[in-house]
Amino acid sequence: MSVLEAHNVTVRFGGLVAVENVSFAVEKGQIYAVIGPNGAGKTTLFNAVTGIYAPSEGRVEFAGREQFAPLTAAVLMRFAFAFMAVAIGVVVGINGETLWQAAIVDNYAFLKPFPWSTAAVSWWSTMWSLPLSHTALPFLVGGSVGLGAAMVSWWRRRRSPDFIARCGVARTFQNIRLFNELSLVQNVLVGMDYRMKTGFLSALLRLRRFHTERRACQAQAVQLLDFVGLADRADHAAGSLPYGFRRRLEIARALAGKPAVILLDEPAAGMNPSEVGSLMALIRRVRDAGTTVVLIEHHMRLVMGVSDRILVLQYGRQIAHGTPAEIRANPKCVEAYLGSEDHG
Amino acid sequence: MRWRPGPAFIILAAAACVPLLDQLLPAPLHVSEAVRGIFVYAILALGLNVVTGYAGILNLGIAAFMAIGAYTFGILTCEIYPFQLGFWSAIALTIPFGALAGFVLGAPTLGLRGDYLAIVTLGFGEIVQDVLKNLEVVTKGTQGINPLAAPVFGGHQWTSQDEYKWYYLMLAILVLVVIAIGNLERSRLGRAWFSIREDEIASRSMGIRVERAKMIAFSTAAAIAALAGGLSASILSSTGEPGNYDFQISVLALCIVIVGGIGNIAGVLVGALVMVGMNSIVLVKATAWMASQGIGSQGNVLLAPNNWKYLIFGLALVLAVRLKPNGLLPPRIARTRS
Numbered sequence: 001m002s003v004l005e006a007h008n009v010t011v012r013f014g015g016l017v018a019v020e021n022v023s024f025a026v027e028k029g030q031i032y033a034v035i036g037p038n039g040a041g042k043t044t045l046f047n048a049v050t051g052i053y054a055p056s057e058g059r060v061e062f063a064g065r066e067q068f069a070p071l072t073a074a075v076l077m078r079f080a081f082a083f084m085a086v087a088i089g090v091v092v093g094i095n096g097e098t099l100w101q102a103a104i105v106d107n108y109a110f111l112k113p114f115p116w117s118t119a120a121v122s123w124w125s126t127m128w129s130l131p132l133s134h135t136a137l138p139f140l141v142g143g144s145v146g147l148g149a150a151m152v153s154w155w156r157r158r159r160s161p162d163f164i165a166r167c168g169v170a171r172t173f174q175n176i177r178l179f180n181e182l183s184l185v186q187n188v189l190v191g192m193d194y195r196m197k198t199g200f201l202s203a204l205l206r207l208r209r210f211h212t213e214r215r216a217c218q219a220q221a222v223q224l225l226d227f228v229g230l231a232d233r234a235d236h237a238a239g240s241l242p243y244g245f246r247r248r249l250e251i252a253r254a255l256a257g258k259p260a261v262i263l264l265d266e267p268a269a270g271m272n273p274s275e276v277g278s279l280m281a282l283i284r285r286v287r288d289a290g291t292t293v294v295l296i297e298h299h300m301r302l303v304m305g306v307s308d309r310i311l312v313l314q315y316g317r318q319i320a321h322g323t324p325a326e327i328r329a330n331p332k333c334v335e336a337y338l339g340s341e342d343h344g
Numbered sequence: 345m346r347w348r349p350g351p352a353f354i355i356l357a358a359a360a361c362v363p364l365l366d367q368l369l370p371a372p373l374h375v376s377e378a379v380r381g382i383f384v385y386a387i388l389a390l391g392l393n394v395v396t397g398y399a400g401i402l403n404l405g406i407a408a409f410m411a412i413g414a415y416t417f418g419i420l421t422c423e424i425y426p427f428q429l430g431f432w433s434a435i436a437l438t439i440p441f442g443a444l445a446g447f448v449l450g451a452p453t454l455g456l457r458g459d460y461l462a463i464v465t466l467g468f469g470e471i472v473q474d475v476l477k478n479l480e481v482v483t484k485g486t487q488g489i490n491p492l493a494a495p496v497f498g499g500h501q502w503t504s505q506d507e508y509k510w511y512y513l514m515l516a517i518l519v520l521v522v523i524a525i526g527n528l529e530r531s532r533l534g535r536a537w538f539s540i541r542e543d544e545i546a547s548r549s550m551g552i553r554v555e556r557a558k559m560i561a562f563s564t565a566a567a568i569a570a571l572a573g574g575l576s577a578s579i580l581s582s583t584g585e586p587g588n589y590d591f592q593i594s595v596l597a598l599c600i601v602i603v604g605g606i607g608n609i610a611g612v613l614v615g616a617l618v619m620v621g622m623n624s625i626v627l628v629k630a631t632a633w634m635a636s637q638g639i640g641s642q643g644n645v646l647l648a649p650n651n652w653k654y655l656i657f658g659l660a661l662v663l664a665v666r667l668k669p670n671g672l673l674p675p676r677i678a679r680t681r682s
Contacts, residue, residue: 050549082451089448097481104426105481114426149452157555165551177546179539181675189532190539194551196532200560203531204524210531257551 002064003028003292004049004169004261009058011041011048018044020316026261031283031293033303036313037336042296043174045313046263050171051164063260067167069158079150086146090138095130102126166194170254171263176246180239184230184249187238188221191256221256228252228282244275251282255291262286264295268302280306304328312336351610351673352522359515363508372632376511378624383514384576386616387521389600390609391568394525396598397607398534399561400541402462405469406569406597409442411589413570414577415476416441418489431495435574442570446563454558469594476586483586490582510579517575521568522609528564529609537561599657603664605671614673619660623653
């Protein structure tokens with residue numbers, strides 16, 4: 001079964017077509033490589049898959065379904081809340097002074113007990129005596145604006161990167177994006193965040209479940225650091241790590257959410273041959289632990305060594321697709337990478 | 345894990361000894377009343393630290409939330425209004441009301457990036473002042489609201505004479521705020537804030553709900569600033585006029601955070617001590633001393649140290665940014681395993 005499928009994905013930036021009509025399907029347990037010359041659109045394809053860009057055309061499916069944040073009861077509540085909040089806010093803004101005068105000021109005599117029921121009655125009658133242009137009209141107009149804004153912001157965020165991550169698609173970045181001032185453990189814990197349950201109040205009051213969860217998560221984070229070989233530096237700042245280790249930490253952070261698929265964007269960039277060797281071993285271990293791997297890579301030894309399937313892009317189009325042996329034998333791919341023989 | 349007192353608690357413990365010091369020194373050297381004022385600004389700056397220091401959102405309108413807190417407290421307690429709550433229940437209502445105000449401003453604007461959001465908060469600060477000035481029926485315009493409730497403790501109504509009681513009350517509330525913010529900082533939420541400050545795109549791609557985390561930071565900051573406003577109104581027994589909560593207060597809070605150490609609770613406490621202490625202790629005492637010695641003259645404003653405060657704020661900020669860009673007490677780079 002495919003865990004990740006792209007159907008005819010096109011990404012345009014104005015007139016520039018960065019990715020054109022690319023389709024692929026990644027099977028569970030595969031190591032799938034996307035290769036191509038610089039500027040072929042590989043990272044753009046990743047960004048379209050992970051929600052940083054919306055595909056201009058085409059669909060991306062995880063586990064056989066196109067993933068959008070669902071319209072749940074909580075979202076509908078939010079719409080209703082936005083409507084009421086802005087509607088009431090506008091009406092109070094327009095009439096607040098009048099109503100305050102009628103209800104509070106006119107009924108209050110200094111040092112006498114305040115007649116709350118009279119105040120409520122005068123508030124109520126004043127409100128109904130106001131012209132509709134001061135009440136119903138602003139209520140409806142304001143409410144519509146609030147509702148519209150809430151709906152638009154929900155619509156625009158319904159395929160946001162955080163939602164895609166929560167669907168089980170994690171990634172690393174070509175230009176490493178770690179949280180440099182946080183420790184290694186904390187970087188991994190950020191990746192684990194959406195699996196955590198405790199909220200604001202348990203953190204504020206340090207309830208028992210806060211401590212339980214914290215201990216469990218820290219243990220898992222250290223385990224993950226051990227998995228990528230960084231456990232001995234768990235409390236160092238991420239910014240102090242040497243380059244090769246930063247990529248490993250990014251992988252640990254991406255794995256922390258227990259994703260079904262992990263997308264690695266040029267994991268071997270800037271690594272020396274021995275580091276590439278241990279990275280290959282790490283990628284295999286990630287796959288063996290049950291996570292499907294999709295990677296962008298230029299490093300041919302790594303790609304040919306670990307991949308089950310390879311997709312070749314050039315100028316945003318897919319020019320070939322197949323096993324490493326097929327790709328190696330495909331003249332178009334050789335040309336894309338090495339230049340055609342005509343040019344000598 | 346065994347609890348060890350951090351630098352913040354050492355500073356607070358030292359603050360607890362100030363009234364004892366006052367007992368030993370002659371009256372002109374008493375500082376506890378001024379230190380009480382420092383506590384209020386420390387609470388305000390701790391609120392700003394949550395949004396600006398942790399989540400990395402520049403908020404230039406924190407004084408507006410202080411004003412909202414002060415006026416909420418005023419309207420709820422003053423005897424010219426029918427509500428007339430006591431100190432404790434009014435403070436308890438001021439905090440959620442501040443959070444609500446933060447939510448109302450944050451909900452439509454937190455999607456804005458960096459500078460644009462800073463401009464929105466700056467504008468909000470001005471709007472709140474104007475609204476308070478012009479909504480005379482409700483807020484009494486530029487008169488301010490007074491007198492306001494003082495705490496009742498064990499059936500005993502405090503007055504402004506109960507100097508040390510006020511001192512320890514403010515200190516106790518400051519300690520609670522420090523504990524609360526420390527608890528949030530060392531939690532899942534604090535970590536999410538730091539990650540957003542460091543790299544918003546990476547944070548989002550790791551599944552952090554950025555809008556939500558920012559909103560919580562913004563509302564928490566507004567709630568704490570409102571608390572500071574309510575407390576300061578209560579100490580003065582007046583909200584003062586709306587102009588008291590102007591841009592200079594927001595900038596002072598920002599200076600405290602930057603000079604002290606952005607994103608570090610102990611740093612913010614030190615910042616409040618340095619910035620507000622300079623203003624309300626050193627300059628005031630120096631002015632009094634010079635007057636008693638006959639140095640300087642009433643005619644020349646430049647010869648009264650009282651008038652140097654903005655000069656000193658400016659200098660402190662320039663020096664801090666030049667010499668200690670991370671503040672006097674910067675946060676530890678690698679935090680512990682929290």
